[in-house]
Amino acid sequence: AQSVTQLDSHVSVSEGTPVLLRCNYSSSYSPSLFWYVQHPNKGLQLLLKYTSAATLVKGINGFEAEFKKSETSFHLTKPSAHMSDAAEYFCVVSDRRDNTDKLIFGTGTRLQVFP
Amino acid sequence: KAGVTQTPRYLIKTRGQQVTLSCSPISGHRSVSWYQQTPGQGLQFLFEYFSETQRNKGNFPGRFSGRQFSNSRSEMNVSTLELGDSALYLCASSTRGQDQETQYFGPGTRLLVL
Numbered sequence: 001a002q003s004v005t006q007l008d009s010h011v012s013v014s015e016g017t018p019v020l021l022r023c024n025y026s027s028s029y030s031p032s033l034f035w036y037v038q039h040p041n042k043g044l045q046l047l048l049k050y051t052s053a054a055t056l057v058k059g060i061n062g063f064e065a066e067f068k069k070s071e072t073s074f075h076l077t078k079p080s081a082h083m084s085d086a087a088e089y090f091c092v093v094s095d096r097r098d099n100t101d102k103l104i105f106g107t108g109t110r111l112q113v114f115p
Numbered sequence: 116k117a118g119v120t121q122t123p124r125y126l127i128k129t130r131g132q133q134v135t136l137s138c139s140p141i142s143g144h145r146s147v148s149w150y151q152q153t154p155g156q157g158l159q160f161l162f163e164y165f166s167e168t169q170r171n172k173g174n175f176p177g178r179f180s181g182r183q184f185s186n187s188r189s190e191m192n193v194s195t196l197e198l199g200d201s202a203l204y205l206c207a208s209s210t211r212g213q214d215q216e217t218q219y220f221g222p223g224t225r226l227l228v229l
Contacts, residue, residue: 034217043119043205044220090158102148102171103207103218105158 006106019078023091032094039087119221133194140208147189152203
């Protein structure tokens with residue numbers, strides 16, 4: 001079965017310092033992986049996605065993630081945090097069995113950014 | 116291109132009532148999925164519709180149902196509401212083409228059951 005595990009429920013950083021949000025996945029075949037961000041009282045916004053074209057994926061707002069098959073990881077990084085990055089981040093795997101569009105979400109990581 | 120829209124944005128109901136939520140996908144998207152988000156259970160898949168047919172269903176009771184119309188708009192219905200149905204209900208749309216797995220989410224409908 002497909003699943004994702006977000007290793008930290010909360011991450012706090014100072015503005016201008018690097019961000020690392022960790023995600024491990026479990027999949028019986030080559031997965032499609034995503035990171036979504038949710039700001040308070042808002043819907044989910046796609047940050048980036050991995051679909052086997054390249055292991056280093058660049059997304060919006062300076063975020064990127066690297067797919068590491070040997071470590072079954074898909075960690076999200078950003079070189080320099082901004083106050084506006086404070087939000088909840090979800091690592092997501094697509095369950096492509098039966099040609100369906102079902103997404104399986106991690107439990108989320110809340111990112112706090114201090115001035 | 117307009118994004119996914121959901122109506123209403125907020126809703127208050129009492130136990131035992133029923134509710135209908137609406138979702139209009141991005142123009143050209145034919146797949147619509149619904150998710151429930153709660154603090155305790157996180158984000159859980161409800162069901163997916165494509166070309167007016169339910170393609171997949173999550174592990175929810177039969178009180179949760181949905182449908183899709185010929186213009187790809189979708190509705191979900193919850194009957195006999197329970198307190199535990201209070202949640203943010205998110206709708207997402209995608210295309211069945213090359214980018215079929217990328218789902219774009221609406222702002223959600225926040226349902227409060229009293």
